[in-house]
Amino acid sequence: MGVSIRLPDGVSKIGDYAFRNCKLLSSIHLPDGVTEIGDYAFSSCILLSYIRLPNGVTEISGSAFLNCKSLSSIHLPDRVTEIGD
Numbered sequence: 001m002g003v004s005i006r007l008p009d010g011v012s013k014i015g016d017y018a019f020r021n022c023k024l025l026s027s028i029h030l031p032d033g034v035t036e037i038g039d040y041a042f043s044s045c046i047l048l049s050y051i052r053l054p055n056g057v058t059e060i061s062g063s064a065f066l067n068c069k070s071l072s073s074i075h076l077p078d079r080v081t082e083i084g085d
Helices: none
Strands: 003-006 025-029 050-052 073-075
Touching: 025 050
Parallel strands: 003 025, 050 073
Antiparallel strands: none
């Protein structure tokens, strides 16, 4: 059984290591204002299977989704200009 999180409007960045090792995180709703995903932000979220990045996201930092073993689908917006290692 996983955990679902809905972040409030006003959040503009998912910081480095923000949800790292949240092993029960299965889904997350990011508000439209998010523009950046930090280093290792969701690394080792082993139940996270899908994430839709808002259209405002332009940067996905290194290892943001490292070891997300269940991640089978990700929506990348057209505005993404940088994807890290």
